[in-house]
Amino acid sequence: MIEFRKDLFRDERDDNLNEIGKPTQRQDMVGHVTGRSPFYDDHAFEGLLHLRCLRSPHHHARLRSIEVRDAERSPGVHRVILAKDVPHNLNTLLSLMGFGLDDEPLISGGKVSYKGEPVAAVVAESERAAYDAIAKIRVSWEVLPHVLDVEDALKPGAVTVNDTYPGNTFTYHDKYDHQKLRFGDVEAAFRQADRVIEGRYQMSPIEQAPTETCGAIAAQENNGRFVCYTSTQALFFSLGTAAKLLNVPSNRLHFIGGTVGGGFGGKVDSLHEPMAILGCMLTGRPVKYMFDRAEEMQVGAPRGAERWYLKDAVGRDGRILGRQLTGYFDAGAYTRLSSYAIHKSTGHLPGPYTIPNVKSDVYCVFTNRTPSTAMRGFGITGVDFAIESHMDVVAHEIGMNPIEFRILNAYRDGDMKAHRRVAKNTALIECCQVVSEKANWPIRDDFRRMASSEGGGVGEAGRVPNYTATDQNGLVDTRNRGIKRRPGDPERPFSMPGTIPPRAEPARQPTPAPTYAGGGPLPGFAPTPGTGVRSEPRPSYAPSTTYSPQPVAPAASVASTQPTPASSAPPTPNRTGPNRFSSSVSGLRRR
Amino acid sequence: MPVSVKTYAGVEEAARALSASRSARFFGGGTLVMRALNEGTQAFDTVIRVTDPALRQVKPEGDRLTIGAGVTMAAVLANRDLAFLHPVARSIGGPAVRTMATIGGNLFAACPYGDFTVALLALDGAVTIAGGGRALNLDDFLKVRDREPRVIVTSVTITRPRDAQAFRFHKVSRIKPKGISVLSIAAHLPQSGGRVNNARVAYGAMGPTPLRVTGVERALEGRSLDASGIAPALAAATERLDPPTDALASSWYRREVAPVHLRRLLLNQAG
Numbered sequence: 001m002i003e004f005r006k007d008l009f010r011d012e013r014d015d016n017l018n019e020i021g022k023p024t025q026r027q028d029m030v031g032h033v034t035g036r037s038p039f040y041d042d043h044a045f046e047g048l049l050h051l052r053c054l055r056s057p058h059h060h061a062r063l064r065s066i067e068v069r070d071a072e073r074s075p076g077v078h079r080v081i082l083a084k085d086v087p088h089n090l091n092t093l094l095s096l097m098g099f100g101l102d103d104e105p106l107i108s109g110g111k112v113s114y115k116g117e118p119v120a121a122v123v124a125e126s127e128r129a130a131y132d133a134i135a136k137i138r139v140s141w142e143v144l145p146h147v148l149d150v151e152d153a154l155k156p157g158a159v160t161v162n163d164t165y166p167g168n169t170f171t172y173h174d175k176y177d178h179q180k181l182r183f184g185d186v187e188a189a190f191r192q193a194d195r196v197i198e199g200r201y202q203m204s205p206i207e208q209a210p211t212e213t214c215g216a217i218a219a220q221e222n223n224g225r226f227v228c229y230t231s232t233q234a235l236f237f238s239l240g241t242a243a244k245l246l247n248v249p250s251n252r253l254h255f256i257g258g259t260v261g262g263g264f265g266g267k268v269d270s271l272h273e274p275m276a277i278l279g280c281m282l283t284g285r286p287v288k289y290m291f292d293r294a295e296e297m298q299v300g301a302p303r304g305a306e307r308w309y310l311k312d313a314v315g316r317d318g319r320i321l322g323r324q325l326t327g328y329f330d331a332g333a334y335t336r337l338s339s340y341a342i343h344k345s346t347g348h349l350p351g352p353y354t355i356p357n358v359k360s361d362v363y364c365v366f367t368n369r370t371p372s373t374a375m376r377g378f379g380i381t382g383v384d385f386a387i388e389s390h391m392d393v394v395a396h397e398i399g400m401n402p403i404e405f406r407i408l409n410a411y412r413d414g415d416m417k418a419h420r421r422v423a424k425n426t427a428l429i430e431c432c433q434v435v436s437e438k439a440n441w442p443i444r445d446d447f448r449r450m451a452s453s454e455g456g457g458v459g460e461a462g463r464v465p466n467y468t469a470t471d472q473n474g475l476v477d478t479r480n481r482g483i484k485r486r487p488g489d490p491e492r493p494f495s496m497p498g499t500i501p502p503r504a505e506p507a508r509q510p511t512p513a514p515t516y517a518g519g520g521p522l523p524g525f526a527p528t529p530g531t532g533v534r535s536e537p538r539p540s541y542a543p544s545t546t547y548s549p550q551p552v553a554p555a556a557s558v559a560s561t562q563p564t565p566a567s568s569a570p571p572t573p574n575r576t577g578p579n580r581f582s583s584s585v586s587g588l589r590r591r
Numbered sequence: 592m593p594v595s596v597k598t599y600a601g602v603e604e605a606a607r608a609l610s611a612s613r614s615a616r617f618f619g620g621g622t623l624v625m626r627a628l629n630e631g632t633q634a635f636d637t638v639i640r641v642t643d644p645a646l647r648q649v650k651p652e653g654d655r656l657t658i659g660a661g662v663t664m665a666a667v668l669a670n671r672d673l674a675f676l677h678p679v680a681r682s683i684g685g686p687a688v689r690t691m692a693t694i695g696g697n698l699f700a701a702c703p704y705g706d707f708t709v710a711l712l713a714l715d716g717a718v719t720i721a722g723g724g725r726a727l728n729l730d731d732f733l734k735v736r737d738r739e740p741r742v743i744v745t746s747v748t749i750t751r752p753r754d755a756q757a758f759r760f761h762k763v764s765r766i767k768p769k770g771i772s773v774l775s776i777a778a779h780l781p782q783s784g785g786r787v788n789n790a791r792v793a794y795g796a797m798g799p800t801p802l803r804v805t806g807v808e809r810a811l812e813g814r815s816l817d818a819s820g821i822a823p824a825l826a827a828a829t830e831r832l833d834p835p836t837d838a839l840a841s842s843w844y845r846r847e848v849a850p851v852h853l854r855r856l857l858l859n860q861a862g
Contacts, residue, residue: 052631127631128592128593128594128631129593130631131630131631131633132592132631132633134631135631135633292629292630293629294630
């Protein structure tokens with residue numbers, strides 16, 4: 001039963017709203033409970049083919065060779081797809097927002113960095129025929145040592161998981177191997193503190209486990225476009241990702257989504273749409289690619305594991321004077337959305353408390369585990385588990401009522417937070433008071449009378465500290481991206497954004513990128529000379545004889561008769577090259 | 592290879608077809624076979640079914656009960672004669688799985704599955720095999736199960752406990768309901784004059800198949816079910832056992848907690 005506590009924040013709230021504070025019917029509920037909601041898998045196409053992947057049985061291995069002849073001859077098989085068939089076989093999800101470097105192939109051709117990474121896809125008449133063909137593919141593996149623990153991955157001599165980031169850490173601001181937060185001087189706080197209390201907290205990966213497993217169905221339309229029915233949670237994000245990987249203008253893709261059979265963050269990775277469309281391009285037939293349940297659990301990206309170390313400086317009165325946090329996010333083998341989780345997490349520190357001295361170092365670490373991605377509040381839930389566990393530990397250590405300890409340290413309206421924004425609409429004190437009441441865990445009268453709207457922003461609590469201790473620990477050599485500086489290395493001058501020399505793309509594409517169905521490269525994704533993507537003529541796709549789509553004129557000839565936005569638009573910045581973190585992602589960067 | 596499904600009216604014909612083909616599997620309720628098929632197994636391409644209603648019967652015979660191999664967990668739950676097995680059936684999967692999963696199929700479920708078989712072991716189960724003549728002890732059957740899977744089990748005969756309190760079952764799982772076993776324990780503890788007489792105790796998920804713990808059984812013989820009476824049994828709780836390590840628990844953990852759960856079961860304190 002929902003209880004609305006209208007006694008709280010009475011004068012801050014408008015009670016005449018039409019939706020907020022009132023029960024409302026979900027718009028899709030009737031369709032769901034009557035079984036009428038159409039999901040992507042409800043779209044039947046005549047001649048539908050099925051795509052299944054051959055996946056790595058190893059955590060980390062190099063492909064010496066892959067032999068697909070028997071698979072190609074297997075009954076019902078239309079096509080075996082390998083890394084060389086993917087037009088632009090390197091991507092990072094957030095490149096659409098200009099954040100991070102391309103680090104993950106759609107189908108791996110050189111090495112695999114996690115168990116379950118795809119190395120081939122078979123498109124066949126039935127799932128069974130595809131499985132049978134997959135069993136006939138012979139791969140010669142050179143098994144490499146692997147690393148599964150975040151701190152092991154940071155030790156000197158650890159194997160490199162992801163060639164784009166040789167030091168096993170995502171590079172923040174083109175500068176550091178971790179995300180920093182500095183507010184005041186925690187070392188001074190530790191010296192002044194009555195008690196210094198430390199803790200280590202670990203959270204495991206969590207699979208979103210949707211009822212409908214991730215998938216997509218792609219088919220050719222008669223106008224040269226490809227329609228894609230998908231379970232994605234992020235339709236245009238998936239469309240942009242597919243356009244990039246397939247090197248086609250996004251206006252040739254027609255994405256239809258809207259009903260997600262359970263997402264929880266696990267349906268943003270956009271792996272199925274490009275694969276299904278590629279299968280469709282290569283066979284001329286509609287193609288479905290859907291995780292089975294085992295794949296959903298093993299390969300579907302979970303909320304990542306996190307490890308946190310907390311160290312609190314506590315005064316005699318129970319006030320937290322300083323908090324130091326070190327966090328290790330397990331990104332798995334590739335970035336996906338983990339880099340962004342760390343930004344969210346850092347913006348949240350030190351939790352909903354006003355602490356005058358805060359220092360945090362958060363690492364996005366690559367390990368040979370399944371890549372991790374979004375899931376409900378990712379970046380926050382893990383560190384909140386660590387913070388709130390630690391609050392209980394500290395309260396116990398200093399012999400204080402844990403609810404009173406939280407109220408004493410709670411942020412209030414007007415307080416300055418560690419990321420230099422003034423707190424407003426805070427409500428932790430009221431939450432604590434209600435918890436105390438509901439859990440029958442009494443607190444002192446003075447704590448019961450406190451309010452989030454009172455007493456905030458006073459003195460030091462309301463402003464950025466006069467002195468903040470900064471450092472350049474973890475500076476990466478930007479000319480040799482990802483290589484960590486070792487102790488004793490000479491200091492490099494602090495380089496400002498804009499002065500960083502351009503860096504070469506990693507040599508991950510030994511073969512020319514093919515294009516299909518006459519698709520010219522999308523200007524936004526056009527390879528620039530010297531980035532490893534060849535711009536000379538490519539083999540063109542020959543449509544199958546059974547299903548002939550309308551011939552599509554190359555973009556250039558269309559432009560000669562009828563200018564299209566794609567050809568007349570000014571050249572857009574190269575997005576396949578290295579991208580600097582843009583402050584638009586989280587608004588954290590201050591210059 | 593496309594998958595073919597062969598349906599037979601009688602068990603004998605089906606058994607002949609099964610023994611004649613290396614690439615055939617018998618389909619009980621499908622919770623194991625269909626999962627393997629859905630994941631593209633290359634181990635078999637033929638599914639053999641039997642429609643004989645005799646496989647779905649439950650027959651009381653004196654102090655013994657014969658349960659057809661095709662009886663589902665849901666059918667167990669709907670049968671009053673099997674009330675003592677209701678907590679066991681309810682611990683298997685969720686409603687959808689219970690509607691399909693059979694007693695016979697459970698005998699073949701790989702560790703850590705097969706909790707129903709643990710109960711059947713504690714109830715002195717004997718397995719009847721199509722064309723096999725005499726019934727086989729369930730313990731002996733489980734020892735050869737993975738070596739010779741090309742047989743059709745038609746029924747399992749068990750002891751019907753005289754005293755409802757004498758049969759106890761506890762499944763330890765991290766997720767409730769529908770969790771998979773960290774371990775499960777079943778015990779049949781008939782007593783005369785306050786002393787255990789003919790105890791049978793079995794574990795699930797403590798080895799490659801459900802297994803009897805004869806050391807515990809011997810240690811309980813003639814003892815009373817109180818703290819001091821069960822002490823020798825607890826000491827023998829994990830003797831000669833090599834529990835598996837899987838995603839749910841390590842071998843070490845299973846060995847550590849097994850005596851704790853056995854104590855609770857024997858003292859009737861299992862939650």
